[in-house]
Amino acid sequence: MLRFLTAGESHGPALTAILEGMPAGLPLSAHDLANDLARRQTSYGAGGRMKIEQDEARILAGVMADQTTGAPIALLIENKDYAKWRDKEIEPMTTPRPGHADLTGAVKYGYRDLRVALERASARETAARVAVGSVCRVLLAQFGVQIGSYVTAIGGVEADQARLDALSFSDRFALAEGNDLRCPDLEVLEAMRKRVWDCMQARDTVGGVFEVAVLGLPPGLGSHVHFDRRLGGRLLGAVGSIHAIKGVEIGHAFENAAKYGTEVHDEIFTDEDGRLVRKTNRSGGL
Amino acid sequence: MLRFLTAGESHGPALTAILEGMPAGLPLSAHDLANDLARRQTSYGAGGRMKIEQDEARILAGVMADQTTGAPIALLIENKDYAKWRDKEIEPMTTPRPGHADLTGAVKYGYRDLRVALERASARETAARVAVGSVCRVLLAQFGVQIGSYVTAIGGVEADQARLDALSFSDRFALAEGNDLRCPDLEVLEAMRKRVWDCMQARDTVGGVFEVAVLGLPPGLGSHVHFDRRLGGRLLGAVGSIHAIKGVEIGHAFENAAKYGTEVHDEIFTDEDGRLVRKTNRSGGL
Amino acid sequence: MLRFLTAGESHGPALTAILEGMPAGLPLSAHDLANDLARRQTSYGAGGRMKIEQDEARILAGVMADQTTGAPIALLIENKDYAKWRDKEIEPMTTPRPGHADLTGAVKYGYRDLRVALERASARETAARVAVGSVCRVLLAQFGVQIGSYVTAIGGVEADQARLDALSFSDRFALAEGNDLRCPDLEVLEAMRKRVWDCMQARDTVGGVFEVAVLGLPPGLGSHVHFDRRLGGRLLGAVGSIHAIKGVEIGHAFENAAKYGTEVHDEIFTDEDGRLVRKTNRSGGL
């Protein structure tokens, strides 16, 4: 069993995480986490905060001689502008913003200053989760499992499905890494960038859609035997726990809901070597 | 902390569930579960199995003198056709069906007969979960919380959003209870029914979309303080653990993803009594 | 991860348990549980209730063709005298007994009739746990692991340590199975039986001490990496959750507390084949 806890406020001294249950003998150093932490901070239109931080995670425990020991792994990401904030006199915040935990947090925990909710509810918390996920990614890589993601729509500007379909997942990952909108369909980049720019000028925000793909996963993770072992629910729950995520689908589920079962299942064939194979990936691989 | 386990195979002697953590003093009897179990079995186009069962749950523990005692609640739903199946000679099943746990289950657990996976992976398991949910519904009703659901699309035939918007949630629930497609937009019923009928003639299946609404919930359930306390993720995870569910959204999330933030948030106003209120419900209430 | 829930009242219709996480392919039938359930009911001086029941567990789920399937295992033990109690008019119980959950249960859950606490707090609940443990014992037996226990003291009448030390654990188990006091030191049986008899005449009860030994266990269960993975704590917690257990020690811990470290550790030697061995078992093997 793998489990983790995170802690840390947006303008506190540091974010921390403890990841318990990682096996021993996995090569791991702080360098392995740098890429993912940097990716979290690169994006067109991101707030100034993102640029300031340049997060670095220190591994405080669970790793000796660049190998995991099986003991809990402690990760620490200092908030580099903490010193600046620590001694500032900050006005209490009293007007709750919609779409944030300001109001609910204050009601639930009895905060007088809404800033107390904001400090922990901030998406900055995900930096700790990115660090934890990065360790898990190193473990999965040992088994040839690769996880990637890319943006397919921003504020209604959508990548072209046909152009996406022409690309392998690895290519989509690579192309997404190459631009600050993280979109593999290069032909819509300009329109996406304009959409974000217009939005920033209007001091507004826009939603978007991204896809996550896992390659090289063996079958049999999760299980049908009990509701809380089902992979579908666990994935939806995990992704849905990220700030600003309001919907998750496996494959093009909402589109598929309008179709016949025979159009959305992935038929099982026997290949020439007698192995069972599927020629399609309509239902997201679960 | 509420927790539960379910057990039972589709053609075994019974489904069982144990629900631990329910408070004492809640009025509860088997009658309270009958409605929800019956609803699970009523639907246009459902398999013959559904009609045979007419599920009844017995409460074997945790309730004395029609009140919960705080002790674990044991629920038992007998499979009425078990006797018939028990002595039957059944051919082992060797061809896995796509979209089912047949193949993965066999690979993971080493089954030779795919029927072993099917027996537990069957959606019949949800009868046990419906019974558990029904007990929880009785608890929530004590606090004035009401949960309902209704179908908004079947195989591409969609309820009209404007007609839905003209109905209160309570009315939608009531209208949905009144027909075997569980759709509150009566004007599309005929088209939906035809879609299902055509599909049955073609020995195929169709997907669909349904909405769940919870009324009367106080703010502050869930929390921003830790990723696994966030209500969004927990709801997505719970709903996503149900068979055949491949996507979940809070509000019209995928539609909202194309919009500006100002178009999808629910602004907070002060009413004449100085209370904070919202006049819209665009983002699903979370 | 193995987990289980139990339910059931002392005079309710049945005790049930669901055990989730058992691997597939383990040969298992209701007969495998009979021995352990019977042992729970055989003891000199036990109440009349014990004799009436002759518990039998039915396996309602998780086993097909006498093999576990990996699905949750549901166990049902009917209370044979339920029919008799169901329709009886029973006086509410209003005087709490010391050493029972009567008072605390009533305070915590708001019971007016103390019998409600008693019904679940009764040691009869352990029948469900015995059935669960019995399934686990079948699993462990596949790996050559054997668990046994025996009584070493009743009401101050103690088995002789030197005579015990002269017996292998297997012999102690076998001798204990052979008498209704479950004591392997046959020379104290008479005195123990007299102690129990005197106590019954005085309408009193007596305490006692028993030892549990696990044979054939591979090293490395539990772990030093996190407090809640430590085997010592987990064993103490599990045994301590049984009714009437007020103290647990690993080896003769309380006796050892008066000794030097060098007297209680088990020195590690290299045997002629170069394997690491221990020649003593002073600290209970952990």
Added chain:
Amino acid sequence: MLRFLTAGESHGPALTAILEGMPAGLPLSAHDLANDLARRQTSYGAGGRMKIEQDEARILAGVMADQTTGAPIALLIENKDYAKWRDKEIEPMTTPRPGHADLTGAVKYGYRDLRVALERASARETAARVAVGSVCRVLLAQFGVQIGSYVTAIGGVEADQARLDALSFSDRFALAEGNDLRCPDLEVLEAMRKRVWDCMQARDTVGGVFEVAVLGLPPGLGSHVHFDRRLGGRLLGAVGSIHAIKGVEIGHAFENAAKYGTEVHDEIFTDEDGRLVRKTNRSGGL
């Protein structure tokens, strides 16, 4: 639900802990943890390491303006001699010590250098748990609950039960705080100190016994309704997870096991105000 994880090696950069689930609004600062951390380090005969450290815990998260916020509390205790160890060339350790995790850890996790097991298995880990417990103690103090402990025996030198019985628990706590053996029976201090000294001269160790008492606890914590909610088992499990603890009893359980039930129960009386009271504390208060 309160939960926590700890991390950290004995000679690594720091020990950390994250405590999740603490309510908001509790006054808390690093000073509150200093006493308990210091107490862990003061004892006659302790290793030199203890004296070096003078542990200080920093609170990195979960507290703002000296009040808990409901967010996870992150605690960091730096290992002050880390810098010294970091660059040292240390011989791998290849001879396992009995009574430690050296051998089992290496077998389980595949360590070549036994020092890897030792680093996490070290009792230094308890410093993180002391810090976590210290936060919980502050919470309990709000409800008037006081926890204390004292030594009653070291290497066979025992405090006199009659002298202990003459002291209130508060007095025992206070007396124990006053000496480096933490024993409230001042008349045995000399003998205890001599025992430890002799033992140190012989380069050996000795065991001991200590008692923990909780004052002011309301009834109804824990529950009879499910095995893993029972307070007895949870306390035994928690205490048993501490290094070097091999036995735990509630009250004088092992002594009581030789007695009649009527001698060890605590009879329930009605006082003049009609309240239920107990005049004895024979069975440890559970």
